[in-house]
Amino acid sequence: MTTAAPTAQNRSPLHKYWVILSTRTQEDMTYRFNYVFGAIFRFLPLVTMIFLWYAVYMGRNMAPINGMSFKDMIVYNALMYIARGFSSVPGTMNDISKDIKDGLLNRYLIKPMDYFGYQVMYRLAHKLVFWYIALLTFPFVFWFMSASGHYFTHWPTLWEALAFLASLVIAFCVGIQFCFMIGNLAFWFLEISTFLFVVMMLEFFLSGQLIPLNILPQWMHQFLFLSPFSYEGYWPCVILMGKVPQDQLLPVLGRGVLWVGVFYAAVRVMWRMGLKRYSAVGG
């Protein structure tokens, strides 16, 4: 007796998303050298960063800056690679705005699936491949940092570790929903590439990727810590570093979840309104 191949009827409705995920993953793996190459050279900026901040701290006799010691600063920058590995989804804004502008949306609209569901799976596949390769390089970098300079001075508690994992999920959700929102703007504006550039710069700054948010001037803190962008980089890093008191972990994560909800609602509303304006060219 042979088992019948699953037919369209007895497949779960979610099966199609799995198919997208697995084909996209295979597609990416075709160019795995591309990824390995990128994965290694990605860490070059960290090298510059270490020496630059070392020079800064030498200038102040290694005194901490707003509670950030030199080692903290380096660990923060290294952890940022992990956080941004979750929250940054390059190309998403561009692809979506292009689909909308060029009328390519048609081929998704006629399919029995959700466009953003498709996008999430597509990007998730990228991330899976990214992390598959990253698992080969990241541990080495972190091991090297710990062996050469004993940078890691704080061993996270169980709660911090769990909160860190949760914050990475939030990072991904905030990152991708934000891209959807900006991509959706293409329903209303024809040319948004400049705007995208400005937005990405702001993200770079507000997420704490450029400079740790907690060493920026005090008066900006309130705004910076509450902004959704802080969840794309800053919070995961400082949570794992033990810079967030235990009783603050839940409120911080809660606000993150709230932002995910707000973004999700915004994406859906924009999508509904946008589709009404949408006109596709071609047959």
Add this chain to the structure above:
Amino acid sequence: MMKNCLVREMQFKANFVVRLFTETMWLVMQFIYISVMYGQTGQIAGWNMWEMVVLAGTNHVIAQLFEALFYDNCMRLIDQIRQGDLDFNLIKPINTQFLVSLRYTDYASIVNSSIGIGIILFALGKLGLGITLGGVVLFAALVANSILIYYSILFILSVWTFWIGRSNNLMELYWQFGQFSRYPGEIYPWLLRRLLQTLIPMLIVSNVPAGVLIHKLQTGLIFYGFTLGVVFLALTAWIWQRGLQRYRSASS
């Protein structure tokens, strides 16, 4: 050739303005970064804040001019080699390396580089440093030399395509190496610093011209910089000839 490009560029005026705007934003970000660091200490590896700004400005001028003249052309070259589209360049009565390297000029980048010059002048004013005619001439010559070094590196990376068929990933290296030129060489440990002054001369391209303006340089390095430029340029010509021997055309 250059006139032709200017006409092409002027057809898209909005794009011109946009490029100016985005590059300026990028400079503002760099300035924020520098000022945050100098908010914590007066000196970084012996450089004060405005000296660092001179360095950033110099770097900007060099990078923009390099992109204006060579960057797009090198990108095109990679595709042309891979797809076998070089023929029309090879039959023209002009040095082929010159032609493929300078075919298109990106004027927006040239305008952008003038912002860098403005920044340098402003920072020099803050430092209370005057500029002499000799200084300007030396600076200009060193900037040109740096652009040629950048060009040589990118050109060599591009020409690799003759051998390996696809080298787009190597281009990523150009951006990553660029990181090293942004800061004073003094921050790096001895070995890395020597490496960045010889094999990957990222410190020569930025630190030497900036050093001339803020009087922070040994004369030896200036001569060394020029020598390096000549050596690198000679290397490109040699590799280009070797590469062409491996070229296979795709047209009939």
